[in-house]
Amino acid sequence: MQLGIILNVMVKSSKSKQNLFRDTTQRQLILEYLHRSLAHPTAQEIFRIIKKTLPRVSLSTIYRNLIILEKQGRVSSLSYSKNFTRFELNHGDHYHFICEKCDKVEHVNLDPLLELNSQLARRHDLVVNNHQLTFFGFCQNCQKKK
Numbered sequence: 001m002q003l004g005i006i007l008n009v010m011v012k013s014s015k016s017k018q019n020l021f022r023d024t025t026q027r028q029l030i031l032e033y034l035h036r037s038l039a040h041p042t043a044q045e046i047f048r049i050i051k052k053t054l055p056r057v058s059l060s061t062i063y064r065n066l067i068i069l070e071k072q073g074r075v076s077s078l079s080y081s082k083n084f085t086r087f088e089l090n091h092g093d094h095y096h097f098i099c100e101k102c103d104k105v106e107h108v109n110l111d112p113l114l115e116l117n118s119q120l121a122r123r124h125d126l127v128v129n130n131h132q133l134t135f136f137g138f139c140q141n142c143q144k145k146k
C-alpha cells in the first residue's frame, strides 16, 4: 500500500470516529435537555439549546440524532401538534392535552387504556405495540384571556 493511500485511510477512519464522537455527544445533550424540559420541544427548540454548547451543530444533524434516539426507543415524537413534531423522553404510556390557542402540550392524569391494544389486536388480528390519545381544547391560561 502506498503511503498516500494509508494516510488517506487513516484520515478517513479518524474522521468517522470524530463524527461518531460528535453524534454521541449531541445525543447525550439532547437526552439531558429532554430530561430537564417538560415542554415537549420541537427539533428547532432543541437545536437552539444544543447550539449554545456545540456552536457548529446543524439542524439536520439534530433531526438525524432525534430519529436515531427514537429508533432506540429512548425518545418519542408527537407529530399531531399544529405545526411541528415535538419530542420527549420515552416514558411509557401517557396522554396529552394540546391547547389550540397557544399550542402548549400538557400531560393529563389519566390511566392508560391498555385493554384497547389487546381489544384491537384481537378484533383485527394485529400486533399492537402502543396507541396515542390526544385531547384538544383551551388551557387554563387561554381560558382566562378573552
Ligand SMILES: [Zn+2]
Binding pocket: 099, 100, 101, 102, 103, 104, 138, 139, 140, 141, 142
Ligand atoms: Zn393555551
Ligand SMILES: [Zn+2]
Binding pocket: 040, 088, 094, 095, 096, 107
Ligand atoms: Zn408526553
